[in-house]
Amino acid sequence: MSDYPIYVYKGLLDEQFPFKIEVRTPLNMNRFQHAHEHLQLCYMMSGSCLHWAAGRQYVLTKGDLFSIPPFQEHRLEPRDSMDFEMIQVDFMPHAINESFQDLAQMQTFVDFAYIRPLISEADLLPKMSFPPPTQTVVENLLNVILSEWEEQEEGYRLAIKAELLKLLVITGRQYKRYSQTQSQHERNRVAHHREAFYEAIGYMETHYNEDLHLEEVSAKALMAPSYFSNMLKLVRGKSYIELLSAIRIQASMELLGGTDLNVTEIATRVGYNHISHFNRTFKKHAGVTPGDYRRHQT
Template sequence: MQSFPIYPYKDMLDEDFPFKIEVRSPAYMNHALHAHEHLQLCYMLSGSCLHWVGEQSYILMKGDLISIPPCQEHRLEVRDSMDYVMIQVDFMPHAINESLRDLSQMQTFLDFAYIRPLIAKDNLIPKMSLNPPAQSSVEAVLNTILAEWEEQEEGFRLAIKAELLKLLVIIGRQFTRFALLQDQHEQHQVLLHRKALFQAISYMEKNFSEDLRLEDIASIALMSPSYFSYMLKLMKGKTYIELLTELRVQKAIELLRNSDLTVTEIALQVGYNHISHFNRTFKKFTHLTPGYFRKHHI
């Protein structure tokens, strides 16, 4: 059950130009868990704080940039009594382009390649630590936007749109480089643990009919269950349960085709103590019941 407020963008931003930029500090920040309909970019100018996304926290420091997609629960927390200064940019897509006013047409919005990394939850990263040149570029753009927002001279909205697009292009390029480094790190981790992973997977392939527990298999790989699950997904593209189920069902298919064992005997042989559980799992995997599969030798 949702236990945090989701703020409508119309309560926080002007409808004609749904954009806002502010310099924030601990005394001027919402530290309660919340979400909002608009997009938010936060850049750390100095100091340090904790950023909570759901139940996971991340340390933010000078040069870090975070993006908050619509309706993503989050909050900030002062870290070790440290102060911080952050520039916060709030905006709706149609502040950039009127054609993006309808957020229900999300695919149209996603077509903007330079915004996509910021709002795609599947690819959401907790933060980007910008290198010094990127920090200088981002800070220069943010300072220009701040000046335009504060002075609001004629044409300030157009100037902000141009600078906001420039900011998003910089961030998009940094995201591409960051994602590449993440991929390289993950590949290194796979190579580092490849032998232990293969030992654990080999054990599963030989003993899938036993009452296997994730904790026991993870210990073979000398990993915690959560880290083993992460690495298994990275290596095999399947979760622990998906891989175990696949091994069992594949063996059941072989026995249904090439043996005279009853369906109940096959269920027990591949690790299912209850025939109803075996039937449900087999049908979910093959879209057929074991009996139908055997009868038609599919």
């Protein structure tokens, strides 16, 4: 167990629209070590403060954007009594698009916000500094989002989604430019973690008939179990259990339609030790029982 609180997004964000934007200053900063299930992006509008993340201290100044991925412990701290204003954006990926695809396809943003913070080398900061022209664009976007959030007029959710997507696109593009200045070693490290994640998904797709455990598969992804499951939500729209079940049920459908194996044999072949569990899961995914599904295939 961690010695700091981990906030579940449903306790902080609206379940129907898991998004929130706030202005942080020295008067309302969170000075206590904590983590959360959702993604947090913070942009420094003015001034400077200290940010502690994964046991390291970073200095933040105007124009810095930093990412707090799910389950990463962090806190803010004032810097020599300096004033600052920071905009904090909290959201779950499905606040943008229920299919998750819009965000998952932005590889450079995913590398910046989810992959790169995993790599704990001293020279890898969980932040990125925007050049002045981009700062102006980003600050205008954030002010529009703030206004929409505060006024909540008709259509405000759609307006926020549109502006937030623009912000993520700009972030991804800026990170792409920034990554071109990185050392080959750092680029290789980010790519290695990304590839390990997709290889873990591939492992699930080819070993679904085995007794797979989240801890085992997440280790192949070089991620903590909870973080791996959260990344699956981002990329595939399903948690670990949901994705594994979907893979197994898809395989069972192919066997039901293409073989004469009985339902019990099929359940065993796709990784279910109990026929009752298989039947319940199959009906949940397919809407019909395995027997009814087979009859409809003939």
